[in-house]
Amino acid sequence: MLQSNSAPGGGARTVLVVDDHPVVRKGVRTIIESMERFEVVGEAGDGWEAIEQAESVRPDIIVLDLAMPRLEGIDTVVELKRRDSSAEILVFTLHQSDHRCLQAIGAGARAYVCKNESDHLGPALEAVSRGRTYLSPAVNEALSLQSKEEAWDRRALTDRERQVVRLVAQGHSNKSIARLLKISIKTTETHRASAMRKTGANSASALTIYAVRNGIVDL
Amino acid sequence: MLQSNSAPGGGARTVLVVDDHPVVRKGVRTIIESMERFEVVGEAGDGWEAIEQAESVRPDIIVLDLAMPRLEGIDTVVELKRRDSSAEILVFTLHQSDHRCLQAIGAGARAYVCKNESDHLGPALEAVSRGRTYLSPAVNEALSLQSKEEAWDRRALTDRERQVVRLVAQGHSNKSIARLLKISIKTTETHRASAMRKTGANSASALTIYAVRNGIVDL
């Protein structure tokens, strides 16, 4: 592991801010500059820039967005770790999903803060600078709820479920679907219900959006 | 039209910053505060807060995000105009789509700037404060490809109907929509029914597909 360029004891911790939106970098910079113990030493607009900056300015901490052009966040974390970067990584993103968070932590990130909870950016920086981890409340909650016993819900849809979802997304009622697939309404409801459980959808509209997003139906 | 609270000639133009992410508000605030002619007089985290703030502090300009909880951006523009707000509206958003831009301009916004072109925020503010319109390059390009009138024929639905359809397509129930728009469930049902009659949809899913196809919601 390579040595950081700031004094380990009392000096200000150096921070690299990575986000493809300049306005967000500006906001993060403003927040960090209001904290005495931290100093912004660089900015980057995508993953590759972040890696270049990390190797040249050697920050203590990298505040990293996930959605970025050219090289996206998780991949950036992986690449940084592959290059033995000494920087602690704080993911700061829109995504409030446990999936992304688990990926980030799994890749080696120390903290995960949602952008709509940016008042947790300071505490997260403090935690990370002390080598601890930090998850913002929304993610923490999502994780504790999901990662319990939801192995079942995480699996992909079965063929039949996908078939039913497709017909739902095309505007068919359960009755219509049952007639089309030559099965009973109850069976249709069962498939529909398990698909909704698996996808997290709680209405026909949500299921339709899922279907469109995942290419089950075309527009 | 109501009178603004700043001198028309030389005084600083007052700005309300609306975004559900505090860090973005911070960034926008920092940018605006570096400009002499403008002053941030308030912040809001969603559409309803924006409307409340707009009616209490009466800003000259509102910098408005589109993706927000409770009441989303276009609907906020519609609601502000419905209440005869005198504020000029500058939409500042992630969405680089011509659909959304046309909707925003159609609803009464003066400017449309993408967040990844935040260096255009200053020029846009200048333009808006002079009563002119401003589109950031990415959107301008997308728009020039399609004729405005052509896309403008989506007039089948009324503003209120489109609002309801958008929320339906986002998976909301009638009860939820009624709460969000502060109207009764019966009224929600009426709008929903007339939208379904106009579009030929006969279910929530069909309405959702219509909404996605016609750019009323993004994926």
Place this chain on the structure above:
DNA sequence: GTGTTTCTCGGGGTTTCCCCCTATTTGCGG
């Protein structure tokens, strides 16, 4: 003025959805 549209809200009813159970048959793999 009158008429039209839009937005608002209700009554009363039918249908569908959504969710909680259980259960059987089939088939695949340890």
Place this chain on the structure above:
DNA sequence: CCGCAAATAGGGGGAAACCCCGAGAAACAC
């Protein structure tokens, strides 16, 4: 053979959607 997952089917009940009907207020056009 046994265990598990998938597909099939149902009972029951509450919630929500959907479909008729009417109707008042406000805005706007003619």
